Amino acid sequence: xxxxxxxxxxxxxxxxxxxxxxxxxxxxxxxxxxxxxxxxxxxxxxxxxxxxxxxxxxxxxxxxxxxxxxxxxxxxxxxxxxxxxxxxxxxxxxxxxxxxxxxxxxxxxxxxxxxxxxxxxxxxxxxxxxxxxxxxxxxxxxxxxxxxxxxxxxxxxxxxxxxxxxxxxxxxxxxxxxxxxxxxxxxxxxxxxxxxxxxxxxxxxxxxxxxxxxxxxxxxxxxxxxxxxxxxxxxxxxxxxxxxxxxxxxxxxxxxxxxxxxxxxxxxxxxxxxxxxxxxxxxxxxxxxxxxxxxxxxxxxxxxxxxxxxxxxxxxxxxxxxxxxxxxxxxxxxxxxxxxxxxxxxxxxxxxxxxxxxxxxxxxxxxxxxxxxxxxxxxxxxxxxxxxxxxxxxxxxxxxxxxxxxxxxxxxxxxxxxxxxxx
Amino acid sequence: xxxxxxxxxxxxxxxxxxxxxxxxxxxxxxxxxxxxxxxxxxxxxxxxxxxxxxxxxxxxxxxxxxxxxxxxxxxxxxxxxxxxxxxxxxxxxxxxxxxxxxxxxxxxxxxxxxxxxxxxxxxxxxxxxxxxxxxxxxxxxxxxxxxxxxxxxxxxxxxxxxxxxxxxxxxxxxxxxxxxxxxxxxxxxxxxxxxxxxxxxxxxxxxxxxxxxxxxxxxxxxxxxxxxxxxxxxxxxxxxxxxxxxxxxxxxxxxxxxxxxxxxxxxxxxxxxxxxxxxxx
Numbered sequence: 001x002x003x004x005x006x007x008x009x010x011x012x013x014x015x016x017x018x019x020x021x022x023x024x025x026x027x028x029x030x031x032x033x034x035x036x037x038x039x040x041x042x043x044x045x046x047x048x049x050x051x052x053x054x055x056x057x058x059x060x061x062x063x064x065x066x067x068x069x070x071x072x073x074x075x076x077x078x079x080x081x082x083x084x085x086x087x088x089x090x091x092x093x094x095x096x097x098x099x100x101x102x103x104x105x106x107x108x109x110x111x112x113x114x115x116x117x118x119x120x121x122x123x124x125x126x127x128x129x130x131x132x133x134x135x136x137x138x139x140x141x142x143x144x145x146x147x148x149x150x151x152x153x154x155x156x157x158x159x160x161x162x163x164x165x166x167x168x169x170x171x172x173x174x175x176x177x178x179x180x181x182x183x184x185x186x187x188x189x190x191x192x193x194x195x196x197x198x199x200x201x202x203x204x205x206x207x208x209x210x211x212x213x214x215x216x217x218x219x220x221x222x223x224x225x226x227x228x229x230x231x232x233x234x235x236x237x238x239x240x241x242x243x244x245x246x247x248x249x250x251x252x253x254x255x256x257x258x259x260x261x262x263x264x265x266x267x268x269x270x271x272x273x274x275x276x277x278x279x280x281x282x283x284x285x286x287x288x289x290x291x292x293x294x295x296x297x298x299x300x301x302x303x304x305x306x307x308x309x310x311x312x313x314x315x316x317x318x319x320x321x322x323x324x325x326x327x328x329x330x331x332x333x334x335x336x337x338x339x340x341x342x343x344x345x346x347x348x349x350x351x352x353x354x355x356x357x358x359x360x361x362x363x364x365x366x367x368x369x370x371x372x373x374x375x376x377x378x379x380x381x382x383x384x385x386x387x388x389x390x391x392x393x394x395x396x397x398x399x400x401x402x403x404x405x406x407x408x409x410x411x412x413x414x415x416x417x418x419x420x421x422x423x
Numbered sequence: 424x425x426x427x428x429x430x431x432x433x434x435x436x437x438x439x440x441x442x443x444x445x446x447x448x449x450x451x452x453x454x455x456x457x458x459x460x461x462x463x464x465x466x467x468x469x470x471x472x473x474x475x476x477x478x479x480x481x482x483x484x485x486x487x488x489x490x491x492x493x494x495x496x497x498x499x500x501x502x503x504x505x506x507x508x509x510x511x512x513x514x515x516x517x518x519x520x521x522x523x524x525x526x527x528x529x530x531x532x533x534x535x536x537x538x539x540x541x542x543x544x545x546x547x548x549x550x551x552x553x554x555x556x557x558x559x560x561x562x563x564x565x566x567x568x569x570x571x572x573x574x575x576x577x578x579x580x581x582x583x584x585x586x587x588x589x590x591x592x593x594x595x596x597x598x599x600x601x602x603x604x605x606x607x608x609x610x611x612x613x614x615x616x617x618x619x620x621x622x623x624x625x626x627x628x629x630x631x632x633x634x635x636x637x638x639x640x641x642x643x644x645x646x647x648x649x650x651x652x653x654x655x656x657x658x659x660x661x662x663x664x665x666x667x668x669x670x671x672x673x674x675x676x677x678x679x680x681x682x683x684x685x686x687x688x689x690x691x692x693x694x695x696x697x698x699x700x701x702x703x704x
Contacts, residue, residue, distance in 0.1 A: 086542070088542065090437075090438050090698040092438060094437070096435070097435055097436075099433050104542060110537060113463060124460075132455060
């Protein structure tokens with residue numbers, strides 16, 4: 001019989017909304033509020049109207065030594081679940097049984113103090129993460145070497161570049177030695193080289209027979225590190241199974257709209273205003289909305305949106321990911337320098353941005369489109385990492401005379417020359 | 424938290440119901456974190472300052488000078504027959520320990536918000552380590568009081584042995600008050616505004632700038648003594664300056680009782696609120 005490290009049983013978490021999220025800005029407002037409705041500022045019972053279930057009836061088990069992924073869209077309850085399992089917050093109902101010491105990495109560098117030096121922060125952060133002083137001392141050199149900040153280890157971290165800060169923070173976390181590791185999205189930061197290093201360290205941990213619970217939006221990281229995956233949707237487990245199946249399910253769930261997706265107000269976890277996404281569609285060469293396009297024909301990705309006010313520097317674009325999580329491309333409507341000049345400020349109004357994707361480009365298979373509307377390095381108005389799923393049909397593509405799937409994400413029609421050198 | 428391979432820690436996560444006491448066994452397990460957070464508080468407080476830890480001495484001394492000029496010199500406030508500067512400094516020492524502990528510890532939860540929302544540890548460690556850091560400051564400043572005693576030709580007697588008791592009482596009281604304030608601060612940020620104000624008023628109702636002989640009506644005396652810091656400050660001063668000729672059992676017990684009521688109430692309240700900290704902060 002398999003031994004379980006983590007057993008989650010019917011966990012539910014209810015959060016208060018409404019009353020307690022009302023902001024009071026001045027003391028006068030506060031006093032006025034207390035005066036008019038004395039109970040509202042104090043403790044009121046949670047009812048269906050003033051609360052919502054971030055998690056409800058979540059159950060799953062993790063076998064000892066297994067790595068399990070947790071995926072779901074923003075607001076699906078992933079972080080809440082990790083917070084409960086790392087005991088940051090209590091569940092409202094249900095229970096979980098954990099066998100072993102838990103190390104949680106909900107964020108690297110928790111408790112780092114800008115005024116303290118790198119070395120001092122290693123000790124402080126180590127202690128916060130639950131390491132013993134002797135343990136930290138024995139690993140100190142290793143941690144410093146891993147972080148690559150040797151020269152600055154006695155400099156206050158407030159003078160560090162953000163990259164150095166992150167490396168140091170991750171270095172401490174990476175040397176944590178628990179039986180169960182709970183990780184949230186820590187890999188989403190830093191440059192590509194650093195991410196590679198983090199991922200490497202993570203797969204080391206997973207292969208050492210520790211139990212790992214891993215939340216990420218990075219599907220290829222999930223695929224690489226975990227065997228089993230739980231898919232959460234609106235606080236419930238909608239799928240649990242081998243990672244490949246779960247990722248495929250997750251990336252293609254809920255897209256019955258046949259090649260188009262209209263956004264509704266309740267889909268955003270933060271208000272994208274003044275940017276208003278309206279819909280995204282995939283159009284075949286002939287101009288019909290379709291969830292399947294042909295590999296040999298060009299097709300269009302079209303986004304409709306409106307702006308409440310003028311926005312300078314806005315770029316609207318999309319990216320295409322395979323259902324295994326590999327990125328195929330990213331493109332923005334003002335990539336072209338001429339358009340970048342012309343639309344340096346976009347006036348308020350309704351817009352359609354249409355992109356043509358050439359024929360003989362994508363291989364057959366299923367792809368996910370993610371949408372991003374942002375100002376570079378300033379602000380992201382809107383981000384939907386899986387706005388739409390479409391299929392590419394390979395009929396007539398190069399090489400289809402052999403009925404075998406071609407590996408690779410793209411299937412270009414390449415020019416070959418065959419020279420016969422005679423006898 | 425040390426784990427040999429055979430022993431596995433089993434944790435049950437479920438909603439807590441009812442009122443529970445702070446878990447002291449767990450606190451002992453986390454003693455290194457208490458040490459590191461105390462050390463951090465001290466380290467950070469005097470980083471990038473010119474005078475550094477000397478501030479721990481300057482603060483009570485400057486206050487003593489101001490008090491001596493205005494209350495002792497100009498207003499001729501009675502000081503129980505002790506030279507005014509020495510009188511006020513001996514009162515200021517425990518008072519500033521109390522005040523600094525309370526001010527720092529009360530905001531400790533909100534100030535460490537990012538830790539609370541990301542990592543589990545017994546939350547009570549945050550106000551506790553703030554109080555301990557203030558205690559270190561107290562010991563840094565203590566020699567100045569001894570110097571002042573020598574200057575004024577005061578000698579200690581056997582009752583100096585009561586000092587640890589009064590120190591403990593100061594720490595317990597300030598910790599107890601901080602438990603209430605810090606837990607309330609999570610939900611009501613008004614506490615951040617109220618605490619400096621409370622500590623100011625509290626100082627006026629504690630015999631620091633004046634001797635408690637000023638309150639002579641027995642009825643008022645009783646109400647006055649409900650302030651646990653009255654017994655602490657008087658006791659500390661008398662024990663230090665060798666005023667006592669017998670053990671003041673009655674006032675010692677009375678102050679202890681009030682301190683313990685505040686402390687235990689605080690421990691229960693804190694524990695009760697603790698589960699919501701990460702959600703509300």
